[in-house]
Structures are given as C-alpha cells and as structure tokens.
Amino acid sequence: MRFSHFLSSVPLGRFRARTVLALSIVVMLGLCIVDIVTPTDIRLHVLYVFPLAAIAYHCPQVWMPVLGFVVAIIAQLLTVYLQQNFKTVFIIDGVLAVASSTLAVVLSRRLRASYIAIAQLADTDALTGLYNRRRFQSVIDAELRRQVRYGGVFSILAIDLNDFKRLNDTEGHHAGDQALVLLARTLQANTRKTDCVARLGGDEFAILMPQTTDENCAQVRKQLSIEIERAMISEGFSISASIGYVAFKVAPGSASAALQAADREMYKVKVARKSSTI
Numbered sequence: 001m002r003f004s005h006f007l008s009s010v011p012l013g014r015f016r017a018r019t020v021l022a023l024s025i026v027v028m029l030g031l032c033i034v035d036i037v038t039p040t041d042i043r044l045h046v047l048y049v050f051p052l053a054a055i056a057y058h059c060p061q062v063w064m065p066v067l068g069f070v071v072a073i074i075a076q077l078l079t080v081y082l083q084q085n086f087k088t089v090f091i092i093d094g095v096l097a098v099a100s101s102t103l104a105v106v107l108s109r110r111l112r113a114s115y116i117a118i119a120q121l122a123d124t125d126a127l128t129g130l131y132n133r134r135r136f137q138s139v140i141d142a143e144l145r146r147q148v149r150y151g152g153v154f155s156i157l158a159i160d161l162n163d164f165k166r167l168n169d170t171e172g173h174h175a176g177d178q179a180l181v182l183l184a185r186t187l188q189a190n191t192r193k194t195d196c197v198a199r200l201g202g203d204e205f206a207i208l209m210p211q212t213t214d215e216n217c218a219q220v221r222k223q224l225s226i227e228i229e230r231a232m233i234s235e236g237f238s239i240s241a242s243i244g245y246v247a248f249k250v251a252p253g254s255a256s257a258a259l260q261a262a263d264r265e266m267y268k269v270k271v272a273r274k275s276s277t278i
C-alpha cells in the first residue's frame with residue numbers, strides 16, 4: 001500500500017489524517033516561531049512533531065491529537081513564562097521530551113504492527129494461510145528477475161482437485177474447506193522450504209520451485225499425487241488432484257504467462273483423466 005493511500009484511509013472522525021497532520025505541522029511551526037522570537041532552545045520542542053504526527057495517524061478520535069496540541073502549547077507558554085528560571089525550564093522540557101518520545105515509540109510500534117497485519121492479510125489466503133494469487137505472482141516476478149540475471153531453471157506446478165464440486169455438494173462446504181486445508185498442508189509438507197506454495201483461488205493451487213528441472217518435476221508430481229491421495233483417504237475424502245508442470249529454462253514473458261503455461265499442462269492431465277474414466 002502506498003503511504004499516501006494509507007494516510008488518506010485512516011479514519012479520524014470527521015477529519016482525515018492528512019488534515020490533522022497538516023494542523024500538527026502548523027502548530028509545531030508556530031511553537032518554533034515562538035521559540036525563535038523568545039530566544040529559548042528550540043531543539044527539544046522539535047521532538048513534539050513526531051509524537052503528535054503519530055497520534056494524528058493512529059487515533060480514531062480527532063480530539064486526542066487536538067488535546068495533545070493544547071497541552072504542548074500550554075507547556076510551551078509556561079516554559080516561555082518561566083524561562084528566567086533555568087532549572088524549571090529544564091525540568092518542563094525534560095518531562096515533555098521524555099513523555100513525547102515514549103508516546104512516539106509506543107504509537108509507532110502499534111502503527112507498525114497494524115501495517116504488518118494488514119500487509120499479511122493482503123498477501124495470504126484466509127482459509128489455508130498460504131500465499132494468495134497476488135503474492136504468488138510477485139514471487140514469480142522475483143524469480144523471473146533472478147533467472148534473467150543469473151540463468152538456471154525454475155518450475156511451476158499447477159494443482160487442481162478433481163470433482164471438488166461433488167464433495168461440496170454431497171458432504172457440504174465445511175468438508176470442502178477441510179479438504180482444501182488438508183491439501184494445503186500436504187503440499188507444504190512435501191515440498192522444500194525454498195519452494196513457494198500458493199492457493200490461487202477455489203480448488204486451484206500452485207507451487208514455484210527454484211532450481212528444479214523437468215525430471216525433478218516429474219518426481220515431485222508422482223510423489224505429490226501419492227501423498228495427496230494418502231492424506232485424502234486418511235480423512236475420508238474420495239478425491240484426487242490433477243497436477244501439471246512446466247520447467248522454464250528460459251524466462252517466460254511474465255508471471256501470468258508462466259502461470260498460464262503450467263495451467264495448460266494441468267488441464268491436459270485433467271482432460272486425459274476424464275477421458276480415461278469415461
């Protein structure tokens with residue numbers, strides 16, 4: 001998410017974060033001008049900018065940053081009023097600096113945690129916890145760039161359950177969901193940590209395997225077919241998967257082209273299976 005999009009999406013009552021941030025900057029500039037006109041040390045007051053901006057981004061109610069500005073202004077005026085007394089000024093500035101820095105750290109950490117949670121939601125499939133199509137395409141993009149730079153080979157496997165609709169229709173969507181989760185676990189358990197397993201949608205899954213040749217893929221497909229069948233039978237699902245693969249010795253034009261090529265191979269397997277069962 002671009003920072004400007006994120007900023008404009010933060011709800012702050014009737015105001016947008018952008019408005020409150022602009023307000024906080026105006027107030028801080030005002031405080032700095034007060035400092036310059038009444039020659040005190042402005043270095044500490046600049047510290048207020050960060051916590052106030054952090055509050056402005058983070059808190060859902062607009063009165064909180066406004067209250068922060070009011071407290072900062074009162075403290076500032078008090079500091080100016082007492083500036084003859086060096087010790088008092090030092091204490092007020094010290095307390096404000098510590099409080100504002102602590103607030104900035106706490107709020108920034110919460111902000112970062114929310115951002116990570118949002119980014120994770122955008123990249124993963126809620127049911128299986130695997131990467132979703134969007135993230136998988138960016139993983140393929142990265143592999144394409146790596147291959148163009150360093151050469152080598154990588155492969156993509158496309159996996160699609162057979163007659164999954166029938167399972168949903170006869171045993172219900174909950175059973176269907178369980179079968180999808182089981183498939184996700186089986187794929188992860190039987191691939192390398194360096195491979196990337198993703199759910200592209202519905203009963204379609206895919207695996208990106210770096211440094212994996214055609215021959216390796218044939219072995220992986222055989223092994224996965226056995227493990228999927230074993231896992232499904234052990235949970236009482238009579239369901240299998242069609243698996244197609246492509247090994248790319250030369251970088252394909254795009255991530256979508258790579259996925260489509262693997263998909264075509266998977267459909268060939270599916271069609272062959274259907275015609276053999278007719």
Ligand SMILES: Nc1nc2c(ncn2[C@@H]2O[C@H](COP(=O)(O)OP(=O)(O)OP(=O)(O)O)[C@@H](O)[C@H]2O)c(=O)[nH]1
Pocket residue numbers: 127160161162163164165166168172173174175176177180201202203
């Ligand atoms: N339980 C469950 N079902 C889903 C989910 N997403 C998609 N589906 C169902 O998956 C089914 C996919 O149907 P199809 O694409 O015809 O696949 P299929 O029945 O396996 O048919 P073939 O691929 O031709 O063997 C549909 O019934 C969708 O409703 C999900 O998250 N959970």
